[in-house]
Amino acid sequence: MGTTKTEIFTEKQNKLAVLLKALAHPARIAILQEIIKTNACICGDLVSELGLAQATISQHLKELKTAGLIQGTIEGVSVCYCINPTVWKQLQTQLKAFLESYDLKTNCC
Amino acid sequence: MGTTKTEIFTEKQNKLAVLLKALAHPARIAILQEIIKTNACICGDLVSELGLAQATISQHLKELKTAGLIQGTIEGVSVCYCINPTVWKQLQTQLKAFLESYDLKTNCC
DNA sequence: TTTTTTAATCGTAATATTGCGATGTATTAT
């Protein structure tokens, strides 16, 4: 117990849940927004921008990386993070389909 | 420790994270899809449809209700669940804005 | 009234997440 029963769901449901889980934390939303805002990649500026310890930021970055939402390339001493366009696009497509599968006009109870 | 430091994030970031967290589980995605699919509201059909215990489904429904994504009205012995159009619309708007704030053409590293 | 049905809630076990100090690991600067 305590673990999600992934076996009983579809591949699609599980994959979407993984991506959403990666997004579902204010720190990770803030990190992504910061990466997007600075347009080019940023590095450990996140530690000074957000009020979290370096270890914590690094952990959140790892989760985003594991989910595939961002990618990091070593740039000398620092690491350069940016959005993974492919996965981002996938997320957009899947979420759009999911959210639009509900017809807002259909009000029932 | 173990708790999210909500104080250091914006209201918007926290609210979006709450909604995404509610979505970020395959069971809850499946529940929402089922509610949408059956168009009208459904009740404990979810227990037979998905392979989870009644207590577990009820718990997931509660989380979706707490997040505001669904609403339930008592319909005799059973309970009728449906999407909350207002919150659903909000989620659509906020997610769209967030996902589209990244320009897919901007490839950096 | 008693029984049945449907769903919420309680209690509990297993596991996951969050956050951080401390430490390790490269790479650049001196």
Add this chain to the structure above:
DNA sequence: ATAATACATCGCAATATTACGATTAAAAAA
């Protein structure tokens, strides 16, 4: 070579999540 810088990782404590059996609550049927 040594020191400094930037991150990653380890280890730990606090808390949250997931899942479910058992119980409770409320309405409908008998």
